[in-house]
Amino acid sequence: xxxxxxxxxxxxxxxxxxxxxxxxxxxxxxxxxxxxxxxxxxxxxxxxxxxxxxxxxxxxxxxxxxxxxxxxxxxxxxxxxxxxxxxxxxxxxxxxxxxxxxxxxxxxxxxxxxxxxxxxxxxxxxxxxxxxxxxxxxxxxxxxxxxxxxxxxxxxxxxxxxxxxxxxxxxxxxxxx
Numbered sequence: 812x813x814x815x816x817x818x819x820x821x822x823x824x825x826x827x828x829x830x831x832x833x834x835x836x837x838x839x840x841x842x843x844x845x846x847x848x849x850x851x852x853x854x855x856x857x858x859x860x861x862x863x864x865x866x867x868x869x870x871x872x873x874x875x876x877x878x879x880x881x882x883x884x885x886x887x888x889x890x891x892x893x894x895x896x897x898x899x900x901x902x903x904x905x906x907x908x909x910x911x912x913x914x915x916x917x918x919x920x921x922x923x924x925x926x927x928x929x930x931x932x933x934x935x936x937x938x939x940x941x942x943x944x945x946x947x948x949x950x951x952x953x954x955x956x957x958x959x960x961x962x963x964x965x966x967x968x969x970x971x972x973x974x975x976x977x978x979x980x981x982x983x984x985x986x987x988x
Contacts, residue, residue, distance in 0.1 A: 813841070813947050816940035818928065823939075833939055837931035840882070840950040841941075844874045844919065849945055854922040854968055858891045867921070871970070875919075882950060884917065884972045891923075891968035892961060899965070906959040910981040914974055916957070919948040923966035930956035954986055 814825040815833055824830065834841045848871050857863050867889065868875070875887060892899060909930065918925070920943045927949065928940045942962070943949060951957050961967060973979070 812944060813843075814942040816926065816942060818938040818940060820926070820940055830941065833936065834929075834941065834949075836936045837929055837939075838935055838952060838955070839929060839941075840952075842948050844871065844946045844948060846946050848874070849921060852921070857889065857921070857968060858893070864889045868970075871919075875970070875972070878917070878919075878948065878972060882915065882917075882972075882974075884915075884974055886975075887970055887972045889921070889968065889970055891966070892925075893923075893966045893968075903960060905981065908981075908983055909956055909958050910983045911954050911956050911986060912951075912979045912981060914953050914979045916951040916979075917948070917972040918943070919970040919972070920945055920967065921970060922968040923964055924962045925967040925969070926960050926962065927951065928958040928960075956986065 812825055813827070813830045815823040815830045817823055831841070852867060853863065857867065868887065878884065879887075892902065896902065909928070922945055924942060924944045926940050926942045928938065929951070930938045932955070941949070
């Protein structure tokens with residue numbers, strides 16, 4: 812369930828309409844997939860098992876196809892950050908810094924929880940954070956300033972979706988005025 816947090820990480824609400832309204836005002840597409848799609852997945856081995864990853868992609872094929880066709884996305888993969896991730900602290904330090912991409916950043920949370928800080932463009936609201944858990948999806952449009960961090964669980968496994976080859980990079984400089 813998505814939760815809305817202040818820009819300082821303080822809980823604001825998990826009331827779906829309020830969370831949705833804040834995301835819509837900021838121009839952030841979002842939604843939730845059917846939890847039944849995620850039952851029975853062995854998350855302990857998902858990241859190291861290509862066959863299991865392929866099975867998960869087949870399980871979510873219909874909502875994934877809808878998401879891809881709605882936004883013109885072409886490719887996807889499964890990634891994760893867990894306490895076993897090499898250099899987890901260094902990776903999280905990079906993600907925690909405010910940045911943007913020249914392509915959309917799309918995440919469907921398969922397992923765990925992550926928090927995106929959103930810095931809306933002028934006139935689209937105040938900065939805020941949104942917590943995403945299993946079944947939640949979000950599209951952070953290209954050139955939208957944002958950051959990401961994990962909760963105390965220190966685990967997130969997500970489906971990433973791309974318009975092109977998954978080689979986009981974080982740009983840490985502010986957007987030109």
